[in-house]
Amino acid sequence: MAKNDVKLLGVWASPFVMRARISLNIKSVNYEFLEETVGSKSELLLQSNPVHKKVPVLIHGDKPICESLVIVQYIDEVWTSSPSILSADHYDRAIQRFWAAYLDDKWFPAMRRIRGAQGEERQELVDQVVEGLALLEEAFGKYSKGKAFFGGDQIGFIDIAFGSLLGWLRVTEKVGEVKLLDEAKTPGLVKWADCFCADAAVKSVMPDTEKLIEFSKFLMAKMKGAPPPKN
Numbered sequence: 001m002a003k004n005d006v007k008l009l010g011v012w013a014s015p016f017v018m019r020a021r022i023s024l025n026i027k028s029v030n031y032e033f034l035e036e037t038v039g040s041k042s043e044l045l046l047q048s049n050p051v052h053k054k055v056p057v058l059i060h061g062d063k064p065i066c067e068s069l070v071i072v073q074y075i076d077e078v079w080t081s082s083p084s085i086l087s088a089d090h091y092d093r094a095i096q097r098f099w100a101a102y103l104d105d106k107w108f109p110a111m112r113r114i115r116g117a118q119g120e121e122r123q124e125l126v127d128q129v130v131e132g133l134a135l136l137e138e139a140f141g142k143y144s145k146g147k148a149f150f151g152g153d154q155i156g157f158i159d160i161a162f163g164s165l166l167g168w169l170r171v172t173e174k175v176g177e178v179k180l181l182d183e184a185k186t187p188g189l190v191k192w193a194d195c196f197c198a199d200a201a202v203k204s205v206m207p208d209t210e211k212l213i214e215f216s217k218f219l220m221a222k223m224k225g226a227p228p229p230k231n
Contacts, residue, residue: 007031011035018167022163025205126178163196166206169181
């Protein structure tokens with residue numbers, strides 16, 4: 001398929017946009033990345049996602065697909081060449097979707113709140129995130145079957161859902177001065193994170209931690225009219 005037939009609207013720092021980019025890379029799909037300006041919404045974005053008005057939006061032909069995990073599943077179903085992102089087994093697919101939902105609904109929101117919290121609230125959030133990592137460590141041991149990824153030998157659905165959040169996990173650790181991914185407590189996840197970030201489908205789109213820190217500072221100061229940092 002021609003590159004111009006596949007477009008992705010996004011922001012370089014967004015972990016949700018990264019999910020779509022990784023999936024397209026896994027499938028070797030040529031696409032055009034259309035960078036949105038932070039703080040404003042393009043007419044194409046508003047037309048393509050009138051409900052949420054958010055990135056990412058995948059445009060395939062003239063048809064927009066919204067929401068990161070929906071996009072990942074769409075990519076896997078449309079470009080059926082190997083490797084598959086979701087399991088062929090119905091039960092395994094349900095488990096993969098369960099963990100992706102847990103990450104988006106519970107784990108990531110708690111992690112995002114750590115930096116702005118103080119005192120007892122902050123400690124409760126840290127504990128919640130660390131407990132979640134312990135659950136993910138257990139799940140990794142179960143579903144990876146001793147291999148590099150949750151998906152086995154290759155990156156799968158849980159890997160993409162979780163791995164896309166690693167950049168912001170590192171920002172939280174560095175800026176918040178807190179250790180979340182600990183080799184003593186979650187050795188499997190530490191090794192997995194290294195493998196994930198080194199994968200050819202990931203390393204070209206995984207943002208640098210320092211650039212993400214600059215970006216997060218801009219988000220906090222954007223009401224003052226500061227220009228966004230570039231990737």
